[in-house]
Amino acid sequence: MNRFALLTLYRSLTRHKLYAALNIGGLAVGIAVFLVLALYVRFETSYEKWLPRHDGIYTVQTVWNLPESPFNGAFPWTMGGLLDQMREDFPGTVGTRFRGGEGSGSVLRGGIAVSEDVAQVDPSFFAVFDLPMARGNGRGAFRTPTNAIISESAARKYFGSSDPIGQTLTIAVDSAETYRVVGVFRDVPKNSDLKFSILIPLPRTPPSENWFNWGSTSVQTFLRFDTRAAARQFEQKLGAFVDRRGLKELGEDASKTQQLELLPIDQMHLEPQGQQSASRKMTVVTLGIVGLLTLLIAIINYVNLATARAGLRAREVAMRKVLGADRRALISQFLGEAILTVAIAAIIGLMLAELSLPLVNAAGGLSMTIPYALVAPALVVLVLLVGIAAGSYPAILLSRFPAAAVLASARAPGGGRAGTRIREALVVFQFGLAIAFTIGTTVLVAQTRYVRQTDLGFNRQGLLVVRSLGDSLIDPAQKRAVVAAIRALPGVSDIAVGNSAVGGSGENSSDNVPLPGVAGPGPSLRWIVVGPRFFAVYGSRLLAGRLFDDAHGADDAKQVAKGAARNIVINRRAISTLGFRSAQDAVGKTVGGERPRTIIGVIDDMRFFNPREPNSATYYLHYRQPEEESAPVASIRYAGDPRAVLAAVRGVWQRMVPQVPFNGDTADTRLNTFYEADDRATRLFAIGAGLAVLIGCVGLWGLASFNTARRIKEIGIRKTLGASSSDIVKLLVGQFLRPVLIANLVAWPLAFVAMRTWLAGFEDRIALSPLYFLAASAVAIVIAVLTVLAQSLRASRAAPAWALRHE
Structure with missing residues (x-):
C-alpha cells in the first residue's frame, strides 16, 4: 500500500x-x-x-462391570499387588506404583503436623518417570527405605536457603518415620494430576491387608513401553492374566467382571471415571x-x-x-x-x-x-x-x-438482491449462534442452581465434616476422646461417626447381595458403616420400619455371630434394586445368601457424592464403636457461626492430636467441589453468549445502517406520498427483524441437541422447557429492536425535501 x-x-x-x-x-x-x-x-x-518421554507411560485402569453397581466404569486405580503379579507373569515389565499424593501425608516439626502431598513409590520410579531434578540424582534413591526426594518448594519451606541434601525430615503416612533428603526435583506444574511434593519408598511390608485383593483399588500403577505397538500387545494379554490371577476373588471368567486397560498418561486427565457420563x-x-x-x-x-x-x-x-x-x-x-x-x-x-x-x-x-x-x-x-x-x-x-x-x-x-440476501444470511447465522448461546447459558445457569438447591435427602446447613479422624497415626482411644471433646463444645448439638460422609469423604465400598430364589450373585450395592445417631445428625427421613438403636443387639454388626443375620437399613433406591414393591414390603425381609442381612428400616436417598453420578442403591451397617473401623469420618451438627465452630473444632484437634494435620470443612464447602467445574464452564459460556449477542447486534446495526443509508430517497418519497413516521419505523424495524426471527430456526435445534446431551450427564436434572427457548428468543428480539430503532427513528424524522436531495 x-x-x-x-x-x-x-x-x-x-x-x-x-x-x-x-x-x-x-x-x-x-x-x-x-x-x-x-x-x-x-x-x-x-x-x-x-x-520427558511421557508418550511411553501408560496407567493401568481397572474396569468394573458388575450388575447395578455404583462403581461400574473405568478407574485409574488398581490393587496394590498388581505390579508384583505382572512381573511374575511377564518378566521384564517396567513399572511403578504411586500411592498417596495430594494431602496424603504430613511432616512433623516440633511435634506439630504440617500437611504435605506425600507419595510412596517403588524403587523403579525413575525407570518410568524421568522426573526433572534440580539437585541430586533420583535413580537408585528409593532402594534405601529411609531416603526421600522433595520438591524445590518443599526444600525452601523446610530448609530455607540452606542445602537440603543430607538433611532429615520426619514424614508421617501410615506411621511417622525419619527420612534423609537425597534429591530435589523441579516443582510439579499445575497441569498435572500427579500431586506430590515429597516422594518416599513404598514400605516393604504391604501397608494394608487388601494389598493382593483383586476387589480393591489402592494405588496407581504405571507402566513404560518403548512403542505403542508394545503397549497394545501387552494389553491383549491382560484378559487371560485377570482370569488366571483373579480366580479366587472374582471367580471363573474373572475378566467379565473386571478388566484391565492401558491408558496413555497424557489422556488420563480428560477420561471419564466410573459412571460419570459427562466428564x-x-x-x-x-x-x-x-x-x-x-x-x-x-x-x-x-x-x-x-x-x-x-x-x-x-x-x-x-x-x-x-x-x-x-x-x-x-x-x-x-x-x-x-x-x-x-x-x-x-x-x-x-x-x-x-x-x-x-x-x-x-x-x-x-x-x-x-x-x-x-x-x-x-x-x-x-x-x-x-x-x-x-x-x-x-x-x-x-x-x-x-x-x-x-x-x-x-x-x-x-450488490443488488443477491448482495442483500448474502448479508441477511450472515446476520441469520450470527444471531442463530448468539440465540443458541443464550439458550445454553440459561439452561446451564438453571441446572447449576437447581443442583445447588435441590433436596439431597439431608440437612446440609449447620453440618461440619472432619476427615482427618481416619488417620492411622491416631489410635481408637484417641479418636473416641476427640469425638467426646468436640461433642462438648458450645454450639455443637451432636456428632456421629461413619466411614462415609457428605462430599465423598471416607471409603467407597460395595458388594453383591444375593436375593432369595434368584440365581446369581445378586445386585451390587454400596455399603456404609454408621455409628450411633448418624441418621439423627444428618436428619435422614425414615420411610418405613425403624433406625438402629442400642435396644436391639443385632443392630451392632460387630457383635453378630458369624453366619447370623445382621440388621441393615436401606435407602429408597435399594427397594427396587432388591426386588421389593415398596418400603413397607422390604422391612423385615432377609437378603444376602450366606451372609444374611435383615432389613429393619428404609430411609430416603441421601446424596453424598457427585451430582453427575447416579445415586446408588445403598445399605447401612451399624457399629457402636465406628472409630475402631478403617477411615472413620466425623459429621458434626452445629448452630451459629460456622467459622467460629470450625475454629473451635480445630483448636480441640490441635490440642489433642497435634501429630496429625486437621482436615475439616462445612458440608457446603465439600459439596462446592462437585460444582466448581460446571460453575466455571457456565461462567465462560455466559461470557461467550453475552459477547456473541453483542457482536451479533453490531452486525445488525451495520446492516441497518447500510440499508437505511441506501433508502433515504425511498423514505422521502414514501413520506411525500403520505406515509407517517410511525409507518416508516414499522417498515424498517420489520425488515431488520426478519433475519433475527429466521435465526430462531437455526438456534433452537442446535441448542436443543446440545443441552439435552449436557443434561444427560446429571441424574437429577431440570426439564428442557420451551420457556428457555422462548425467553432467549424474546431477549434477542428486544435487543435487536433497540439496536435498529434509533436509526429507523432518525430516518423516519428526516424532512422529505432533504431526503430527496440526499446523496
Missing part, C-alpha cells in the same frame, strides 16, 4: 469513528475470547506432557467450540460490516477509475485496507487476551500463558484470511462496475 492508500484508510476510519470502533472492536473481542478459550483447551489437554472432556470440547463459534461470529460480523459499508464507496471507486486508477490498483488498495484493519483488531484482541489471563488464571487455579511462538503465526494467518474475505467484495465486485454507470446512477450500487 502506498501513502495515498493509507491516507484513504485513515480518513475512512476517522470519518466514521463509531463504525470503525464497532467493527474493529467486535473482531478484537472475538479474537480475544478465542485466544483465551484456546489457551484453556491447550492447558487442559497438556496434562502430564511436561514429563472434563465434554467441558473442554464445549468451551473449545464456544471459542471457535465466537471467533466465527466476529469474523462474519466484520465481513458483513466491511462489505456493507464498501457499497457506499462505489462513487469513490468510480472517481478513482476516472482519475486513472486501474482495476489492479483498486484491488490492491481494498485488500490492503482490509488486511491492515484486521491486523489492528488482532493486535487489540491479543492485548485484551493478555490482560484477561491473570483474572482467568486466578478464577480457575490455572497457569496459562500466551505462547507467542505459536500465537503470532496463527494470528498472521487469521489476519490474511479474514482480510481477504472482508476485502474481496469491494476489491473484486466494486472495481468491476463501469465508472460512468455508477456516477450516473441515482444511488450507489449495493
Whole structure:
C-alpha cells in the first residue's frame, strides 16, 4: 500500500469513528475470547506432557462391570499387588506404583503436623518417570527405605536457603518415620494430576491387608513401553492374566467382571471415571467450540460490516477509475485496507487476551500463558484470511462496475438482491449462534442452581465434616476422646461417626447381595458403616420400619455371630434394586445368601457424592464403636457461626492430636467441589453468549445502517406520498427483524441437541422447557429492536425535501 492508500484508510476510519470502533472492536473481542478459550483447551489437554518421554507411560485402569453397581466404569486405580503379579507373569515389565499424593501425608516439626502431598513409590520410579531434578540424582534413591526426594518448594519451606541434601525430615503416612533428603526435583506444574511434593519408598511390608485383593483399588500403577505397538500387545494379554490371577476373588471368567486397560498418561486427565457420563472432556470440547463459534461470529460480523459499508464507496471507486486508477490498483488498495484493519483488531484482541489471563488464571487455579511462538503465526494467518474475505467484495465486485454507470446512477450500487440476501444470511447465522448461546447459558445457569438447591435427602446447613479422624497415626482411644471433646463444645448439638460422609469423604465400598430364589450373585450395592445417631445428625427421613438403636443387639454388626443375620437399613433406591414393591414390603425381609442381612428400616436417598453420578442403591451397617473401623469420618451438627465452630473444632484437634494435620470443612464447602467445574464452564459460556449477542447486534446495526443509508430517497418519497413516521419505523424495524426471527430456526435445534446431551450427564436434572427457548428468543428480539430503532427513528424524522436531495 502506498501513502495515498493509507491516507484513504485513515480518513475512512476517522470519518466514521463509531463504525470503525464497532467493527474493529467486535473482531478484537472475538479474537480475544478465542485466544483465551484456546489457551484453556491447550492447558487442559497438556496434562502430564511436561514429563520427558511421557508418550511411553501408560496407567493401568481397572474396569468394573458388575450388575447395578455404583462403581461400574473405568478407574485409574488398581490393587496394590498388581505390579508384583505382572512381573511374575511377564518378566521384564517396567513399572511403578504411586500411592498417596495430594494431602496424603504430613511432616512433623516440633511435634506439630504440617500437611504435605506425600507419595510412596517403588524403587523403579525413575525407570518410568524421568522426573526433572534440580539437585541430586533420583535413580537408585528409593532402594534405601529411609531416603526421600522433595520438591524445590518443599526444600525452601523446610530448609530455607540452606542445602537440603543430607538433611532429615520426619514424614508421617501410615506411621511417622525419619527420612534423609537425597534429591530435589523441579516443582510439579499445575497441569498435572500427579500431586506430590515429597516422594518416599513404598514400605516393604504391604501397608494394608487388601494389598493382593483383586476387589480393591489402592494405588496407581504405571507402566513404560518403548512403542505403542508394545503397549497394545501387552494389553491383549491382560484378559487371560485377570482370569488366571483373579480366580479366587472374582471367580471363573474373572475378566467379565473386571478388566484391565492401558491408558496413555497424557489422556488420563480428560477420561471419564466410573459412571460419570459427562466428564472434563465434554467441558473442554464445549468451551473449545464456544471459542471457535465466537471467533466465527466476529469474523462474519466484520465481513458483513466491511462489505456493507464498501457499497457506499462505489462513487469513490468510480472517481478513482476516472482519475486513472486501474482495476489492479483498486484491488490492491481494498485488500490492503482490509488486511491492515484486521491486523489492528488482532493486535487489540491479543492485548485484551493478555490482560484477561491473570483474572482467568486466578478464577480457575490455572497457569496459562500466551505462547507467542505459536500465537503470532496463527494470528498472521487469521489476519490474511479474514482480510481477504472482508476485502474481496469491494476489491473484486466494486472495481468491476463501469465508472460512468455508477456516477450516473441515482444511488450507489449495493450488490443488488443477491448482495442483500448474502448479508441477511450472515446476520441469520450470527444471531442463530448468539440465540443458541443464550439458550445454553440459561439452561446451564438453571441446572447449576437447581443442583445447588435441590433436596439431597439431608440437612446440609449447620453440618461440619472432619476427615482427618481416619488417620492411622491416631489410635481408637484417641479418636473416641476427640469425638467426646468436640461433642462438648458450645454450639455443637451432636456428632456421629461413619466411614462415609457428605462430599465423598471416607471409603467407597460395595458388594453383591444375593436375593432369595434368584440365581446369581445378586445386585451390587454400596455399603456404609454408621455409628450411633448418624441418621439423627444428618436428619435422614425414615420411610418405613425403624433406625438402629442400642435396644436391639443385632443392630451392632460387630457383635453378630458369624453366619447370623445382621440388621441393615436401606435407602429408597435399594427397594427396587432388591426386588421389593415398596418400603413397607422390604422391612423385615432377609437378603444376602450366606451372609444374611435383615432389613429393619428404609430411609430416603441421601446424596453424598457427585451430582453427575447416579445415586446408588445403598445399605447401612451399624457399629457402636465406628472409630475402631478403617477411615472413620466425623459429621458434626452445629448452630451459629460456622467459622467460629470450625475454629473451635480445630483448636480441640490441635490440642489433642497435634501429630496429625486437621482436615475439616462445612458440608457446603465439600459439596462446592462437585460444582466448581460446571460453575466455571457456565461462567465462560455466559461470557461467550453475552459477547456473541453483542457482536451479533453490531452486525445488525451495520446492516441497518447500510440499508437505511441506501433508502433515504425511498423514505422521502414514501413520506411525500403520505406515509407517517410511525409507518416508516414499522417498515424498517420489520425488515431488520426478519433475519433475527429466521435465526430462531437455526438456534433452537442446535441448542436443543446440545443441552439435552449436557443434561444427560446429571441424574437429577431440570426439564428442557420451551420457556428457555422462548425467553432467549424474546431477549434477542428486544435487543435487536433497540439496536435498529434509533436509526429507523432518525430516518423516519428526516424532512422529505432533504431526503430527496440526499446523496
